[in-house]
Amino acid sequence: MQRQFGIIGHPLGHTLSPLVHNWGFSRFDLDGRYRPWPTLPEELAAFMVRLRQTPIEGLSVTIPHKTAVMGYVDAVTELGQAVGAVNTLYWRDGVLWADNTDVEGFCRPLAVRGIAPKKALVLGAGGAARAAVAGLARRMGVAEVAVTARTLEKAEALAREFGVTAVAWDDRAQWGADFVANATPMGMAGRFEGVSPYPAGALGPRTVVFDLVYNPHETQLVLDAVAAGACLVPGIEMFLYQAVEQFRLWTGLTLPDDELRPLLLEALYGNDSPGETEDDIT
Incomplete structure (x- = not known):
């Protein structure tokens, strides 16, 4: 069965997260799908029930839910508690964890x-x-x-x-x-x-x-x-590496940043995509 992942928030707009993670699934030949789930604050409780029932294996969380979602999980990492906000949900041994990969x-x-x-x-x-x-x-x-x-x-x-x-x-x-x-x-x-x-x-x-x-x-x-x-x-770079860490928490695999970076730059800037300069890589 195809593994389900996604992102909740509102508004989601033109989020790049589906591009990143679906590319990652393809890159490692994993049967997974990542999709956007626009979710209003009043819809969060119902969505979290759905997450447990589906089940959804991994979730990205963005505004306005980064703090509120902490009340719907089983455990929050020390880092998530220290920051006071989370952006990543994942399962470990039947326990739904919340973490912060923005750091x-x-x-x-x-x-x-x-x-x-x-x-x-x-x-x-x-x-x-x-x-x-x-x-x-x-x-x-x-x-x-x-x-x-x-x-x-x-x-x-x-x-x-x-x-x-x-x-x-x-x-x-x-x-x-x-x-x-x-x-x-x-x-x-x-x-x-x-x-x-x-x-x-x-x-x-x-x-x-x-x-x-x-x-x-x-x-x-x-x-x-x-x-x-x-x-x-x-x-x-911050968006890139928080996504790399999310993917690792969900799959145990590390997205190659040197392959992911050009993908993001092309998606963001198209033909005006800046090439890597010495300042970008040192």
Whole structure:
């Protein structure tokens, strides 16, 4: 019988997850199917009953269910509990587990590039920022981690939770970060396109910039970072590696990132797909 996987959230829009995981099933000759299941908040309880009855072997979870779904599983990993949100459900010995692979998605691109921040600043205080702060402070053990947001109270709440520093938005450029992660929607295609969340004058050759926004490929922050000679980590890398970790949890197999990356770039940017540069792979 074909193994069932999928993603829940609302809205799902043009999610790339089915492309990734169905390619993975084909790549390893597995009889599996991954599909989108748009799910409103009021439909979550019924869907979780369906998940157990079908059964659905693996599930990706996106907004607005990353916290609420934790109340419908049997167990949550320590990492999922620490982050306070999950994005992956899987079965082990009849137990339905919830985990967070966003942290791996954030940390893995830094590890493969040998990037070890000493003073890291996270822009934003939402779900992506939580994963970034957890990765930097808990997984990587960065000595100094700070979070900043337009609403200082939100930054302070997140900072208290993880034992890091809160920085006022207007003071973010003066904090002296050697690593800047953009976990805000600023720069994203649409009404925020062309806007950078970080002053260009604060960037330099010794700065590492990880813009989690990957549509468009060249956000204003990315353009500013390139112009300043900063080291750049492309935003698509977080999505890529969180998906690789999901697939591993479900199948025990590792998707080859060197094969998956061109697939994602083509899907996102088509004929304008950027080729790998030295900065992308070092």
